[in-house]
Amino acid sequence: xxxxxxxxxxxxxATRQKIADxxxxxxxxRGYEAVGIREVAAEADVAVTTVFAHFAAKExxxxxxxxxxxxxxTEAVTGPAGREGLVPALKxxxxxxxxxxxxxxxxxxxxxxxxxxxxREYEASMRERHAESLAAAIAAGPGRDRSATAGRTLARFxxxxxxxxxxxxxxxxxxxxxxxxxxxxWEAAGPSGS
Amino acid sequence: xxxxxxxxxxxxxATRQKIADxxxxxxxxRGYEAVGIREVAAEADVAVTTVFAHFAAKExxxxxxxxxxxxxxTEAVTGPAGREGLVPALKxxxxxxxxxxxxxxxxxxxxxxxxxxxxREYEASMRERHAESLAAAIAAGPGRDRSATAGRTLARFxxxxxxxxxxxxxxxxxxxxxxxxxxxxWEAAGPSGS
DNA sequence: AACGTAACACTAACGGATAGGGTTTTGTAG
DNA sequence: CTACAAAACCCTATCCGTTAGTGTTACGTT
Numbered sequence: 476x477x478x479x480x481x482x483x484x485x486x487x488x489a490t491r492q493k494i495a496d497x498x499x500x501x502x503x504x505r506g507y508e509a510v511g512i513r514e515v516a517a518e519a520d521v522a523v524t525t526v527f528a529h530f531a532a533k534e535x536x537x538x539x540x541x542x543x544x545x546x547x548x549t550e551a552v553t554g555p556a557g558r559e560g561l562v563p564a565l566k567x568x569x570x571x572x573x574x575x576x577x578x579x580x581x582x583x584x585x586x587x588x589x590x591x592x593x594x595r596e597y598e599a600s601m602r603e604r605h606a607e608s609l610a611a612a613i614a615a616g617p618g619r620d621r622s623a624t625a626g627r628t629l630a631r632f633x634x635x636x637x638x639x640x641x642x643x644x645x646x647x648x649x650x651x652x653x654x655x656x657x658x659x660x661w662e663a664a665g666p667s668g669s
Numbered sequence: 670x671x672x673x674x675x676x677x678x679x680x681x682x683a684t685r686q687k688i689a690d691x692x693x694x695x696x697x698x699r700g701y702e703a704v705g706i707r708e709v710a711a712e713a714d715v716a717v718t719t720v721f722a723h724f725a726a727k728e729x730x731x732x733x734x735x736x737x738x739x740x741x742x743t744e745a746v747t748g749p750a751g752r753e754g755l756v757p758a759l760k761x762x763x764x765x766x767x768x769x770x771x772x773x774x775x776x777x778x779x780x781x782x783x784x785x786x787x788x789r790e791y792e793a794s795m796r797e798r799h800a801e802s803l804a805a806a807i808a809a810g811p812g813r814d815r816s817a818t819a820g821r822t823l824a825r826f827x828x829x830x831x832x833x834x835x836x837x838x839x840x841x842x843x844x845x846x847x848x849x850x851x852x853x854x855w856e857a858a859g860p861s862g863s
Numbered sequence: 864a865a866c867g868t869a870a871c872a873c874t875a876a877c878g879g880a881t882a883g884g885g886t887t888t889t890g891t892a893g
Numbered sequence: 894c895t896a897c898a899a900a901a902c903c904c905t906a907t908c909c910g911t912t913a914g915t916g917t918t919a920c921g922t923t
Binding site: 481482483486511512513523524527532533 | 908909910911912913919920921
Binding site for chain 2: 879
């Protein structure tokens with residue numbers, strides 16, 4: 476084991492990035508459903524099977540950074556901020572993600588997602604995954620004094636807050652409003668003895 | 670316009686039911702993914718195109734009564750009970766649906782759903798649809814004194830309560846617990862002026 | 864220098880979904 | 894009673910996402 480980042484890993488990452496970039500460009504140019512996988516592969520100069528070696532499905536080409544979002548969510552809860560105040564830490568992270576997704580330049584991508592049933596469906600199941608791993612982090616960390624159901628409920632509500640805010644006219648204000656409700660819900664869950 | 674329920678409508682409904690029944694039987698016998706649409710069509714003695722004329726997708730064969738659930742949800746809110754107490758009315762309806770889905774005989778179906786990623790994904794996007802129509806009903810009816818975001822949040826949380834309860838060890842107790850949290854969240858949303 | 868393996872390519876196929884076009888059944892109006 | 898329009902259905906062919914099977918190349922290791 477020489478260096479941990481050999482040429483092989485760099486080439487693999489480059490191939491993955493080239494596929495994702497090519498796909499996103501084609502999708503934005505001509506529409507998500509109008510572009511086929513075979514076309515993406517040809518334009519990126521790889522085989523179709525290589526595309527699926529890097530991405531589990533066509534929709535995953537659009538949500539390329541999915542893993543980062545999931546990791547940041549759980550880290551917000553297990554990190555120092557999460558131990559101080561669970562709900563405020565969650566709110567801060569969701570707010571950051573909402574800001575990132577409503578930032579300049581991201582609008583066409585989310586427009587495309589909203590226009591495609593397949594992408595909306597994929598995003599919904601993605602949120603379910605995020606909620607599950609977030610629930611595990613809450614149960615293992617700062618949510619130990621609540622019931623399992625309460626923790627899982629908080630996790631679901633938090634990821635739904637993201638979706639609700641993204642659809643709202645004023646996303647950042649919506650994060651405030653929804654998290655006021657979540658805070659109250661978490662209070663009402665009370666300590667586990669309740 | 671003689672009678673509103675002519676032979677044509679009855680035959681159509683019969684065909685639809687026969688397809689759904691055949692599909693569910695085959696799915697339970699040999700597994701959802703192991704049975705193809707062509708097979709369902711052959712066994713039901715119809716053409717493949719006819720299957721898709723009645724059901725938008727393969728997954729819809731499993732969630733045949735989807736429309737009923739959605740309608741009952743909105744009616745719980747727009748009906749007399751909804752005007753008395755919005756959240757209690759929602760809770761009662763969700764509890765009824767949870768009871769229905771955990772009743773004797775339904776277990777194998779939900780086991781099959783939990784085992785199939787495609788069905789789980791479809792269910793997630795179904796809930797999103799339910800939440801949207803529920804949000805519309807709330808906004809038009811008893812939720813007029815709250816903000817649009819608050820109403821949409823309540824709608825999402827209510828349909829998530831169903832999913833959370835179904836996954837819990839004690840579904841009915843989970844409905845209680847989650848709706849205590851939802852009630853607090855709805856209180857915190859306050860009247861629109863807040 | 865030789866070997867094991869990870870990354871990739873090619874071919875072929877499977878299964879869900881749809882379009883095009885034709886046939887029967889049903890409701891209705893003349 | 895008949896004629897007609899539309900609904901429901903069938904058949905065929907095809908597209909598209911996805912995967913299996915089978916090599917081939919290039920990298921890392923020994």
